[in-house]
Amino acid sequence: MNRSTIAVKVRGLTKRFGDFTAVDMIDLSVKKGEIFGFLGPNGAGKSTTIKMLCGLLLPAGGEGSVGGYDIMKESEEIKKTIGYMSQKFSLYDDLTVGENIEFFSGIYGVSNSRKKKREEWVLEMAGLQDRRRAVTKTLPGGFKQRLALGCAILHEPPIIFLDEPTSGVDPVSRRNFWDLIYGMSRSGTTIFVTTHYMDEAEYCDRLALIYRGRVIAEGTPLEMKQKHMPRDVLEIEAGRPVEAMEVLHRQGIETALFGSLIHATVISAEHAIPTIRKAIEESQIHVFRIERIMPSLEDVFVTLIEAA
Amino acid sequence: MFERIKQMIIKEFIQVFRDRRMIAIVFLTPIMQLLAFGYAVTTDVNNISTAIYDLDKSYESRELVRRLKSSGYFDIRYVAQSPDEIRELLDRGKIATALQIDRGFSSDLKNRRQTEVQILVDGTDSNTATVAMDYANRVIIKYTKDMERQRVEPVRIDLRTRAWYNPDLRSKNYNVPGVIAIVIMLTCLLLTSMAVVREREIGTMEQLMVTPLKPIELMLGKTIPFAIIGFFDVFLVTMVGIFWFDIPIKGPIQLMPLATAIYLFSVLGIGLFISTISRTQQQAMMATFLFYIPAVLLSGFMFPIENMPEIIQYGTYINPLRYFLIIIRGIFLKGNGLDILWPQMGSLFVLGVVVIAISALRFRKRIS
Numbered sequence: 001m002n003r004s005t006i007a008v009k010v011r012g013l014t015k016r017f018g019d020f021t022a023v024d025m026i027d028l029s030v031k032k033g034e035i036f037g038f039l040g041p042n043g044a045g046k047s048t049t050i051k052m053l054c055g056l057l058l059p060a061g062g063e064g065s066v067g068g069y070d071i072m073k074e075s076e077e078i079k080k081t082i083g084y085m086s087q088k089f090s091l092y093d094d095l096t097v098g099e100n101i102e103f104f105s106g107i108y109g110v111s112n113s114r115k116k117k118r119e120e121w122v123l124e125m126a127g128l129q130d131r132r133r134a135v136t137k138t139l140p141g142g143f144k145q146r147l148a149l150g151c152a153i154l155h156e157p158p159i160i161f162l163d164e165p166t167s168g169v170d171p172v173s174r175r176n177f178w179d180l181i182y183g184m185s186r187s188g189t190t191i192f193v194t195t196h197y198m199d200e201a202e203y204c205d206r207l208a209l210i211y212r213g214r215v216i217a218e219g220t221p222l223e224m225k226q227k228h229m230p231r232d233v234l235e236i237e238a239g240r241p242v243e244a245m246e247v248l249h250r251q252g253i254e255t256a257l258f259g260s261l262i263h264a265t266v267i268s269a270e271h272a273i274p275t276i277r278k279a280i281e282e283s284q285i286h287v288f289r290i291e292r293i294m295p296s297l298e299d300v301f302v303t304l305i306e307a308a
Numbered sequence: 309m310f311e312r313i314k315q316m317i318i319k320e321f322i323q324v325f326r327d328r329r330m331i332a333i334v335f336l337t338p339i340m341q342l343l344a345f346g347y348a349v350t351t352d353v354n355n356i357s358t359a360i361y362d363l364d365k366s367y368e369s370r371e372l373v374r375r376l377k378s379s380g381y382f383d384i385r386y387v388a389q390s391p392d393e394i395r396e397l398l399d400r401g402k403i404a405t406a407l408q409i410d411r412g413f414s415s416d417l418k419n420r421r422q423t424e425v426q427i428l429v430d431g432t433d434s435n436t437a438t439v440a441m442d443y444a445n446r447v448i449i450k451y452t453k454d455m456e457r458q459r460v461e462p463v464r465i466d467l468r469t470r471a472w473y474n475p476d477l478r479s480k481n482y483n484v485p486g487v488i489a490i491v492i493m494l495t496c497l498l499l500t501s502m503a504v505v506r507e508r509e510i511g512t513m514e515q516l517m518v519t520p521l522k523p524i525e526l527m528l529g530k531t532i533p534f535a536i537i538g539f540f541d542v543f544l545v546t547m548v549g550i551f552w553f554d555i556p557i558k559g560p561i562q563l564m565p566l567a568t569a570i571y572l573f574s575v576l577g578i579g580l581f582i583s584t585i586s587r588t589q590q591q592a593m594m595a596t597f598l599f600y601i602p603a604v605l606l607s608g609f610m611f612p613i614e615n616m617p618e619i620i621q622y623g624t625y626i627n628p629l630r631y632f633l634i635i636i637r638g639i640f641l642k643g644n645g646l647d648i649l650w651p652q653m654g655s656l657f658v659l660g661v662v663v664i665a666i667s668a669l670r671f672r673k674r675i676s
Contacts, residue, residue, distance in 0.1 A: 054518045079520050090515035092319065094326050099319070106315030107519045135326075152515070 007032045007159050007190035008053060010064030010071065015048050015057060022048045024213035025062070030192055030206075032158070035185045037204030038194045041305065045213040046194040047086075050163050053192070054084050067159050083153035087164040089144045091151060093137035097128050100136055100151055108155035122150030125180065142173025149180070160184070162193040166200065178203055198298045209301060211308050217300075224300050231303060232269040233295040236262040236276065239286040247283050248276065265299070312521055316529025320503065324533070334499070334537055335544065338491045342545045345487040346553050349610075351479045353439040359386035359397050359406045366414035372425070375451055376407065381443045394428065404430045405440045417455060481556065484549045485636040486609045489629055491545060493575050494600055496538045500579025501592040504530055509588060523672050531576045538572045539565075558643030567635045567649075570656045574628040577663030584670035603627050608634070631656040 008030040015023040023045040030036040040046050051057040053066050055075030064071045067081035091100050101119050110118055123129045126146035128139075136144065145165065153160060162181075166174045178200065185191050185205075193204070201207055202221055209217040209224075217228045238244040241260050248255050253276070254265045266272035269292040280287050295303075324330050358376070362369050376382045386403060388394050397403045408426040416423035427444050429437040507513040516526060546564065549555045578599065586592035605611065606620060607629035613621055624630045631652040638644035638652075646653070 056514060056517055076520065076522075079518055082518065084515070084518040086511065086514065088511035088514075090511040092323065092512060093510070094323055095319065099322060103315050103319045104519070107312050107516070107521050109311060109520060 005032055006030070006065075007034070008036075008064070008066050008192060010053070011062060013049065013052060013062035013064060014060045015045075015052060016060045021213050023052070023059075026210070026213070026215045028064075028208060028215070030190060032190050033185060033188045034205045035181065035191045035193065035203065037201050037207040038192065038210065039196065039201055039207055039301065040194075040210035041196070044210045046210060047163055049210070050084075050161050050192070050194060053078075054082060054161055055079055080155070081157055081159060083149075083155070083157040083160040085149050085152040085160075085162050085165055087167045089141075089148040091136050091144065091148050094135065096133050096135055097123070097126075097139070097147060098132040100147065101154070104151040105154045110154055118154050118156075122147070122154065126150050141169050142176070145169050145173065145177060146180070149177070153184075158188070159190045159192065162191065164194055164196070166195065166197065174200070198296065198301070201297050207297075209304060211305055216308050217304055221297060224297060225295050228304055229295045229300050230307070231265050231267055231295075232272070233293050233299060234264045234266060234269060234272065234276070234290055235293045236264060236280075236290050237288040238262065238280055239288070243283065244280050244285050244287075247280055247285070251275075251279055263293075309522075309525060312525050313529050313532070316521075316525065317533050320529065320533035323503075324499075324537070334495065335541065338495055338541050338545050339548055341491045342484070342487050342548050343552070345491075346480060346484050346549070349483045349487060351435065351483075353436050353443070354381060355383040356381055356405050356436070356440045356443075357403045358382045358384045359388045359394055359403045360384055361388040361391065361394055361406060361408040363411045364409045364413040368414040368417055369409045372409065372448070372451055373407070376444065376447050379443060379447050381440075398428065398430055401430070404433075404436060405444065407444070480553055481641055482637065484553045484555050485640045486633055488542065488545045488549055489571070489632050489636055490604050490607075490609060492538055492542050492572075493603070493629060494596075495541055496534055496572060496575045497579045497582065497596045497600060498593065499534045499537065500531060500576050501582040501586065501596055502589055503534070504580065504583035505586050505589050505592040524668070527580065527668060527671060531580065534579070535569075535572050535576060538575070539568060542568045542572075555640055557640055559639040560645050561639065563639055563646060563649070564636075567632065567639070567653060570653055570660060571628060571632040571635075574656060574660030574663055577660055577667055578628070580667040581663060581670065584667055603629050606630075625655075626659065628656055628659055631659070 006029060008028060010029075011027050012025045013023060013028070014021065014025055026045075026049065028036075028049075038046055038049065048057065052059045053064075053071065055071070055078050059071065066078045069075075069077040069081065071078065092103070095103065098119075101122050105115055105118060123132060126143060126149075128134070128143060128147060131139070131143075136147070139147065149162075149165065166177055169177065174197070181191055181193070182203070193200075195201060204221065206220050207218065207224055208215050217224060219227060235258075236244065237260070241257065241262055245255050245257060245262055248262070248264055253272075256263045264272075264276065266276075273290050273292075277287050277290055324334065360373055362373065373384065377384050382405065386393075386397055388397065388406070391408075394403075394406045394408070398406065406428040408428070410424065410426075413423055413425065425448065427441060429440050431437045504513075507516070521529075542564075550557060579596075582592055582595045582599065586595050606613075606616065606624050607627055608624075609629065613624055613630065616624070634652045635649050635656070638649050642648075
């Protein structure tokens, strides 16, 4: 891959806290304009990795670059190239919306000619045009989150790091937030985002799953489902679904109900379909349809982490 | 660079002044403390409660009591009838001093014989006790002298003492400038240490760290606003000292801004240092007081440094208050100028540079 099409690239990135290795030799590569999802359970090393990429933590080992700048030596240059927002929505609660924007545009050195325009953009993006003078702590979570994002990207950085940006925000606000991220990605901005919402993972162009400091799987959401799922998921449409589920349970098959449909996780679809059909029909329940379906990301990740 | 520091300063001021309580804390409390301490922190001894146990009951004994009373230092509250009553009064803390005049006092005087009176003092408060004994002694010496004068004038050395710089020996003159120094120290220490730690607590510090803001800009942005506030506070309480407490200004008052600047420089440095060793605002507050109380007690504010054990005396060299007290008292009371105070000013400046340098190094370390 050409260097100029790569936004973030690291090899062998490692961080230790005392005896504990938080991040263990990870390799990552993020293309420009991509939405890169960095997933993993709590404590897996997501935030530590992001902090190393942003220059907040010095790596114990490894090499890499962000926006073409060396993560070990050029962290000051990196800071001018990136925007960073964490789950804490780090704004000054006792400042007004306008004062926060003013402060961060001064800190990021937004030129006077651009300033006015950028401030208007943030206010509009956050839906706060008429609340410029409101003190930030009085805003609902969703507004705070968008304002925090706006303040973090006042200087129009080509790469944005988001560390669990939607935690503690209601579903509608989450949806709006992802619309914003999509929009920015379409206009060429690289987004590096951590999350543990699987529906959000589906929005990403590419994903990496980190567990205990190591990347255990990587690929597009589709690749993840096709390559990394050792077991098959079947969808069953039957006459009396609740009773049918009980039948499967007695056979020791894992099931879950989705509306009136049953999802069953099996080792091999070819072998399981006839057995399942037979078992249900023997209980005088009509089977309309059994087919193999694409597993959800959640299925994939739970399986991967259990196997790891 | 200047734009970023300017934004930090503006932000810091908005945060301090948005909260009305903070305005009160920053500007009203120093004045209130100065008013309270200006009156209360005094080593003048007046109105010593006294009991008299007069067994002589003569004109001479009554004259001695009258003189004691009219000196203004003794408040004669009890006339005791027995030694037990004196002990009882001392035990209960009703009196600090008792004067016992034995039978034969007047006849001894008349016959020009050596005679005795007894002064009992409550020694638990050693300072007051010493002063009370001294006052009583003076009254008795004067009385003896006057009695002698009525007869033949003996040849004797006449000792006349005069206190320089503070002729009335008003302890206020000595204490109020000191109070100015300690009040400002507390305000500045707390403001600086808390402001940095608060950002660390709410997570904005992390946010600032991913911006192009440099550690030195952050440090300046966190100290300049409090230096300005500290300056204004010094001005405010100095005015109260001059116009309310009538503290004389013998020296070049124009030296005060420079001296204040050097003093605040080192105090803010210590505040910054505290912020680098504290994780939470509570810890910062605790650390501030752990530093502040010894700093005040071991500064010469109340207890002269020369009287301290040698090892502690060396320790006081890292206390900015020690130097500033000499400077501020020198300017106010002695009329000293830079020609005399430069060693203090110089030491204070060096101390400031060292403290700021250490804090800056720790600051960097904490960030990465």
